[in-house]
Amino acid sequence: MLRQSLQPGRWRPFARSLSSLPINVSTAPTTEETTYSLKELARRKRKTEWKRRQGGQSFLDHLIVHVRAGKGGDGCVAFHRELYKPFGPPSGGNGGRGGDVYFLPTHHLTTLSSVTPRIRGNQGSHGQGTWQGGRNGAPLVVKVPLGTVVRELTKEEVAKYNFKDEWEAEEEALAGLSPEERLEKLRAKRWVHYPRYQDNNLKRAEFKEAERILWKEERARRIQRRRRALNPLFLDLDTAVETALSDDSPLGLGNRESLGHLIASGGAGGLGNPNFLSTNHRSPKFATRGHEGEFITLSLELKILADVGLVGMPNAGKSTLLRALTGGRAKSEVASYAFTTLNPVVGVIRVANDGIFEGWRGEGVVHDETQIEEERHLELMEQGAFADSLTRNQKRTGAGHDTAYSGHDFDLLEEFRFTIADNPGLISRASEDVGLGHSFLRSMERSLALVYVVDLSGPAPWDELRVLRDELETYQHGMSARARMVIANKADLLGCDDQNPQLVEDARRKLQRLVEFVEEELGPLDVVPVSAKFSNNLTKVVGLMRGYVEDAREELKRSRESKTE
Ligand SMILES: Nc1nc2c(ncn2[C@@H]2O[C@H](COP(=O)(O)OP(=O)(O)OP(=O)(O)O)[C@@H](O)[C@H]2O)c(=O)[nH]1
Ligand SMILES: [Mg+2]
Numbered sequence: 001m002l003r004q005s006l007q008p009g010r011w012r013p014f015a016r017s018l019s020s021l022p023i024n025v026s027t028a029p030t031t032e033e034t035t036y037s038l039k040e041l042a043r044r045k046r047k048t049e050w051k052r053r054q055g056g057q058s059f060l061d062h063l064i065v066h067v068r069a070g071k072g073g074d075g076c077v078a079f080h081r082e083l084y085k086p087f088g089p090p091s092g093g094n095g096g097r098g099g100d101v102y103f104l105p106t107h108h109l110t111t112l113s114s115v116t117p118r119i120r121g122n123q124g125s126h127g128q129g130t131w132q133g134g135r136n137g138a139p140l141v142v143k144v145p146l147g148t149v150v151r152e153l154t155k156e157e158v159a160k161y162n163f164k165d166e167w168e169a170e171e172e173a174l175a176g177l178s179p180e181e182r183l184e185k186l187r188a189k190r191w192v193h194y195p196r197y198q199d200n201n202l203k204r205a206e207f208k209e210a211e212r213i214l215w216k217e218e219r220a221r222r223i224q225r226r227r228r229a230l231n232p233l234f235l236d237l238d239t240a241v242e243t244a245l246s247d248d249s250p251l252g253l254g255n256r257e258s259l260g261h262l263i264a265s266g267g268a269g270g271l272g273n274p275n276f277l278s279t280n281h282r283s284p285k286f287a288t289r290g291h292e293g294e295f296i297t298l299s300l301e302l303k304i305l306a307d308v309g310l311v312g313m314p315n316a317g318k319s320t321l322l323r324a325l326t327g328g329r330a331k332s333e334v335a336s337y338a339f340t341t342l343n344p345v346v347g348v349i350r351v352a353n354d355g356i357f358e359g360w361r362g363e364g365v366v367h368d369e370t371q372i373e374e375e376r377h378l379e380l381m382e383q384g385a386f387a388d389s390l391t392r393n394q395k396r397t398g399a400g401h402d403t404a405y406s407g408h409d410f411d412l413l414e415e416f417r418f419t420i421a422d423n424p425g426l427i428s429r430a431s432e433d434v435g436l437g438h439s440f441l442r443s444m445e446r447s448l449a450l451v452y453v454v455d456l457s458g459p460a461p462w463d464e465l466r467v468l469r470d471e472l473e474t475y476q477h478g479m480s481a482r483a484r485m486v487i488a489n490k491a492d493l494l495g496c497d498d499q500n501p502q503l504v505e506d507a508r509r510k511l512q513r514l515v516e517f518v519e520e521e522l523g524p525l526d527v528v529p530v531s532a533k534f535s536n537n538l539t540k541v542v543g544l545m546r547g548y549v550e551d552a553r554e555e556l557k558r559s560r561e562s563k564t565e
Contacts, residue, residue, distance in 0.1 A: 061302040061344075061443055063112045064153070066163050067264045070098030070121030072290025073134035075270035077194045079283065080130065090273040090283060091131050095290040096124030098266025099137030102259040105237035109145035110346050112302050121264065121293050127272045137266055141259050146240060147305040147446070150263075152232035153297045166292040167222065190214060192270070194285035206281040214288065221291075233296065235261055238305060238446075263298070267291030302443060306346050306421030307549045309444035311472065312453030313464050314338030314425025317489040321453060321532035322347050322422040324367040325542065327359015332422045334369045341424045344443045349542060351416045357542045358414075365535045418549045421447065428467045431474040441475045448552035449545070450483040456510065456529060457493035462517040469522060484548045485526045486518055487541060492531040 073095030080088025099122035122137035144150075164172060170189070174182050191211075193201055201207045268291045276284035310318040319332035319341050330347030333340050350358040368376075380386065423440060430438040444450060452468055454461040465486065472480040494507035515527045526544055530537040 061112065061304075061440065063115060063117065063300045064161065064297065065115060065117050065119055065300060066161070066295075066297050067101050067119045068121065068295045069101050069264035069293025070123045070137035070140070070266040071292050072096065072098045072267040072269040073124035073126040073137075074192055074289045075272040075275070075287030076127035076129060076132075077192055077273040077285055077287045078129035087283070090277055091129055092272035092274060092287050093127030093129070093132040093134060094272045094275070095127050095269030096134035096136040097269050098122070098124045098290065098293040100139045100259075100262055100266050101264045101293075102139055102141045102261060103148075103150060103235070103237065103263050104141050104143050104258070104260030105146045105148060105240055106143045107146055107240060109143060110304065111145065111343055112148070112300055115142060115144060115300065121266055124266065124269050124290060126290075127270070127287070131272075131274070133272075134269055136269075139259055142263075144237060144300065145302055145304070146237065147303045147443075148237045149301045149303060150233065150235040150237065150261075151299045151301070152234070153299055154232065155229070157299075158297045161297065163295075163297055165225075165295045187211075190289055192287045192289060194273075197285040201286045204281070206276065206278065206284065207286060210276055210286070225294075233263070233298070237261070264294040264296050267293045303446050304344055304346055304421055304443040305419070305446055306344075306443075307418040307448045307552075308420040308545050309447035309450045310420065310422050310453050311426060311441075311444070311450055311468055311483070312423075312489075313427060313455070313468070314340075316425070316453045316455045316464070317532045318422045318425075318453045319345070320367055321487065321489065321530075321541075322420060324532045324535050324538055325349055325357065325359065325420065327361065328367065328373075329359060330422070334367075335371065336369060339425055341422060343424070344440060345422045346419050347422070348417060348419050349545070350414045351418075351542060351546055352413055353415045355539050355543050357539070360539065361535070363534075363536055367533055367535065416546055416550075418546065420545070426468060426471050428471070430471050438471055438475050441472070441479075445476065445479070447482065448556070449485075449548035450479075451545070452483055452486045452525075453489055454486060454514075455490050456488035456514070457490045461488060461510075461514055465514075465517065465522065480522075483522070483525060485528060485541075485544055486514070486522070488514060488527060488529040489532050491529040492534050492536065 075095050076092030078090070078092040080091040082088055101119055101121045119140070119142060121140045124137045125134035127134045170186075174185055177185065187202075191201075270288040270290045273284045273287045276286065278284075310321065312318045315336065315338055319334045322330045322332050322345065323334065326347040326349065330345055332345040332347075352358075367373075421443060423444065426438055426441070450472070452465055454464045454468075458464065469480045469483070472483070488511065491507075491511075494503070494510065511527075511529055518525050518527050528537060528541055528544065530541055532538070
């Protein structure tokens with residue numbers, strides 16, 4: 001296999017002399033010689049490019065879904081049969097109700113990829129003889145990520161998708177038929193007849209009366225649906241649905257999981273023939289069919305609810321930063337080519353009272369490219385390094401563990417928690433759909449604070465900042481005002497060593513220039529030089545982010561209170 005040795009020296013020019021910069025510097029560890037496969041890298045690159053060419057299909061933050069609730073089951077025409085009872089009463093059961101469709105916002109999803117574009121509720125089952133009613137269709141609960149905005153499309157918008165509701169589809173199927181044929185088809189969709197009794201039924205006054213009532217009901221349903229269309233559904237699913245808990249419900253029934261928000265209700269079940277029994281008509285030989293479920297076309301838009309959003313050019317090190325801040329738990333891919341990240345990835349930062357966060361392994365711990373880390377992990381595994389490691393349950397009960405194991409490796413007292421979203425890279429002219437475009441910024445619209453990430457080792461990090469600011473503004477006027485910090489990443493790459501004080505001086509000047517630029521053009525933002533790869537200065541970043549989130553939450557609370565007053 002084609003392999004290439006990486007020179008370890010290239011990774012660690014982060015020398016002691018840099019400690020004169022306002023960052024908390026420690027010497028990066030000597031990395032063993034690591035190899036990685038160029039072939040594999042090329043494969044990944046191809047995959048990324050292919051994904052990009054899909055025109056955002058794999059970037060699931062916007063989706064059109066057609067939802068049809070379950071159809072009701074048909075009623076049944078049957079008569080009771082018993083020995084010595086030749087003419088038993090009508091005994092056809094009613095059809096079951098069609099299943100409703102619910103949307104349940106959940107923390108466990110971060111994209112809409114698990115939501116299918118066509119959702120069909122469960123059908124109710126048909127009624128049967130001996131008064132057996134059909135079973136109701138089970139409700140269908142579709143899980144959507146928290147932060148999804150659900151909007152019903154208008155009639156004009158739906159027309160584009162060529163999707164018809166129950167009556168429109170019927171009208172289309174009947175086009176061009178003669179009035180007799182038309183009536184026959186309409187009836188076939190609404191009535192169930194006892195075998196060979198159809199003609200007989202149609203002549204009976206009781207049937208005509210039942211049919212009149214049925215048409216009237218149907219008209220009322222149409223009017224109701226038209227009225228509902230005047231009030232299109234709009235749901236902003238930004239809070240998890242509370243589990244339905246009630247004190248007075250019987251034991252075991254109170255703690256039922258909530259189904260979420262009702263989106264479309266199932267159709268009613270058909271009526272069995274006993275429903276048409278009257279003093280004049282002792283053996284009705286017809287029943288009705290179940291109704292179609294409600295049909296609705298929705299646009300789902302995901303606006304991730306991360307507290308902090310990272311905005312930066314490709315390769316600035318956003319994903320590395322997220323991985324370093326979450327101790328590698330956030331599985332954002334890191335590689336040395338542009339547009340590695342294609343979807344926003346959200347990570348949770350848990351901060352202890354002394355400012356240490358979960359995943360913090362100390363200064364200088366390396367967070368390398370995903371591929372290299374995977375290979376290193378595999379190598380360790382082959383050497384048997386994990387042979388004796390315990391599972392979570394073993395740890396809990398294992399010998400020598402006198403204290404209760406919390407089930408989590410973060411045994412510090414958690415004091416504060418916030419979420420942070422890593423975004424795909426933003427480039428100049430993203431608003432004209434260059435690169436990945438900037439549609440993914442919609443997931444940042446609700447972030448409480450934005451953080452710019454720039455590559456300090458690049459020739460002109462200030463130009464990057466200008467582009468980022470302009471692109472944010474093009475996307476949404478006033479959005480750049482939410483930026484609170486500039487992270488000058490890759491500070492380790494600024495050539496510094498003890499022998500050459502000139503390089504340190506150059507680095508200091510570059511940082512100074514960046515600070516001045518920020519002051520002049522962007523306003524009072526914090527500028528923090530870090531090295532995400534070598535975990536330098538990250539506690540400072542977390543401390544500052546925590547401050548922004550606390551301020552913003554406080555502000556939000558105040559504005560909500562003033563609104564309710
Ligand atoms: N030396 C050094 N390299 C870094 C640092 N942070 C990131 N890198 C490297 O920079 C490259 C790009 O890092 P990513 O984290 O994938 O960058 P990104 O901003 O997420 O890129 P996109 O997802 O393409 O937008 C990788 O090769 C990283 O190893 C750092 O602090 N120091
Ligand atoms: Mg990335």
